[in-house]
Amino acid sequence: MRDRPGDQLAARGGRLLARAVLALAASGLLTPWVGNARAADRPAWQAEVDAAMQDDPRTTMADLQARLQATQAASDRFWTLLALARTQNQLEQSADAVATTQQAAEALRADTSASASQRLWLELAQLQVGWTLATPADAQARLRALQPRVAAQTDPHLRCEFTELELALLLDIQSLDEAWLAAEAVERCGRATGSVEREAGGILSLGQLVRKGRGSNLGEADTLFQRAEQVLGNRPARQLRSIIAWDHGITLGQGQRWDAALARLREAQSLSRDIGDSAGVAAASTEMAQLHLQRDQPALALPLLAESRRLLADTDGGYRLPTVARAELQALARLKRPEALAAIDRARRWDTDTLPAQERARLVRAMAEAYASQGRFAQAWAEVQRSDALLEAGRRQATDVQVNRLQARYATAQREAENAALRHRSETAQLALEAQSARQRALWAAIGTLGLGLAAVLAWGWRAFAQRRQLADLALRDELTGQPNRRAVTAYAQAQFGQARKLGVPLSVAMIDLDHFKQVNDSLGHAGGDAVLRALVAAARSVLRGQDRLGRWGGEEWLLVMPGTSVAELPAVFERLRAQFAATPAVGVTGPHGCSFSMGGAEMRADTPSLDALVAEADRQLYQAKADGRDCLRS
Structure with missing residues (x-):
């Protein structure tokens, strides 16, 4: 095994x-x-x-x-x-x-x-x-x-x-x-x-x-x-x-x-x-x-x-066969062989709830690659969205298990403290039957012990609470870059969407994607690719406003939420971020990293029905930017 x-x-x-x-x-x-x-x-x-x-x-x-x-x-x-x-x-x-x-x-x-x-x-x-x-x-x-x-x-x-x-x-x-x-x-x-x-x-x-x-x-x-x-x-x-x-x-x-x-x-x-x-x-x-x-x-x-x-x-x-199916899909997709469609049908056998969410997400992502290799882009996009949803479900499940285990440890420690206090009270009562003086001494000892026990329980509870808060924060942060992850940036964007709609102020969002990032990984290695992602984050922190929020959407894709910004202001934002990114070194990479990015922007309008529609429009503009040669903004 x-x-x-x-x-x-x-x-x-x-x-x-x-x-x-x-x-x-x-x-x-x-x-x-x-x-x-x-x-x-x-x-x-x-x-x-x-x-x-x-x-x-x-x-x-x-x-x-x-x-x-x-x-x-x-x-x-x-x-x-x-x-x-x-x-x-x-x-x-x-x-x-x-x-x-x-x-x-x-x-x-x-x-x-x-x-x-x-x-x-x-x-x-x-x-x-x-x-x-x-x-x-x-x-x-x-x-x-x-x-x-x-x-x-x-x-x-x-x-x-x-x-x-x-x-x-x-x-x-x-x-x-x-x-x-x-x-x-x-x-x-x-x-x-x-x-x-x-x-x-x-x-x-x-x-x-x-x-x-x-x-x-x-x-x-x-x-x-x-x-x-x-x-x-x-x-x-x-x-x-x-x-x-x-x-x-x-x-x-x-x-x-x-x-x-x-x-x-x-x-x-x-x-x-x-x-x-x-x-x-x-x-x-x-x-x-x-x-x-x-x-x-x-x-x-x-x-x-x-x-x-x-x-x-x-x-x-x-x-084991789901792994074989996933690898076959990847190989056939890279070779652009028509057998990829039949391989997708075989792989559907393993696309069930009994496969862990993260493994299932990787299998579904391989199906998307196979569809794309055969020109079926609508089906490929649907599978990419499903893969992202499965990855998020897997992260939530792992987080829930960790929180449950911490709660169980706290409950066990609390029961042990309560049992110790009960045993001590019983011993104190027995001593009280022997003599008045012994009873007084035992009483003070019990009070002191109970105080220490209570302090221990409170200290343990505070540590458990702090650990749970830390886990919650980790669940909202991208581990590689420290930026908000998809769940966190979506929540922020949703709050700003409601605020902008209520107050009638502008709100723009932009989808950002690093150009040719696979080639970056191939030439610089995965550590170099990670350094380039961190360089983008460092550049964004130096040029964006305090209320702007950049979150990792997935892989090399990012969502930028800009409250109070209209679509007419996006070219200036793009040029500032573009210039700063080019000037920001990627730690561990010798010389300039030479990477660029494409941006697609969209502004909330009176007829924009939801945040999902606004993000979808920005994503469509991003695809247009890539189609127009990359390293540009479309909005």
């Missing part, structure tokens, strides 16, 4: 990264078998099979199936079926895994000595094998319902299993900060339970998170992947090693170290072939195709993607 390869300009999707985490949590059996399972406890042999599964899960699955044929005891069948389901899930046989957990549930009902711990193991397994078939919101709700019951258990293996599942679901919705804490907890779990594979898996997850933007640089990710391999020592762990090599290859590709990246991916492909892991071979082929797309070699990418589609045809690759 591997992280979904994605567009290097955007955060990679979390669903396959999440499946990689669950692969490390999967359990199975070894032959000869070690002891028999007790009804209430995880069998001892499951610790041994954790290592075997990370080497050759297909052989482990065969052992489990043979074991299942030979046993009749309900408890033994339950644990065997549970391990078999996880093995099938690791091999991406999702439908088989779901059916096997249903059999495990039947075996548990037949076991009269079944415990609460066993029922929790079953529910965790059902969520592990079935969460990709549910919406992210439903999966998060089921996880939250399990948390207090798991917390009441003392089995460290059960708690580690829950933590790994929690990490997978946080990765699925791109909640990277919370996922980082969970990954560190998984690494600690591995050390505490003596599982080298689990410890290496936690380190691997940290490396994946650094690569996805949680850490400081790609060199840190390199170090983490090497550390994961060092932790494994001389253990074979071929599948786990293939995942590490595969993810290391992605990281090297992000750093444009193409030859080293391809070498690591071929190593991952070879290890996967050794153990008959067709999904692993497909994952490596897909990522090699992504590297070719980054190097503008779409013709070399298509055969690799065809191989991936063939290898995944007999599996339940519902979380």
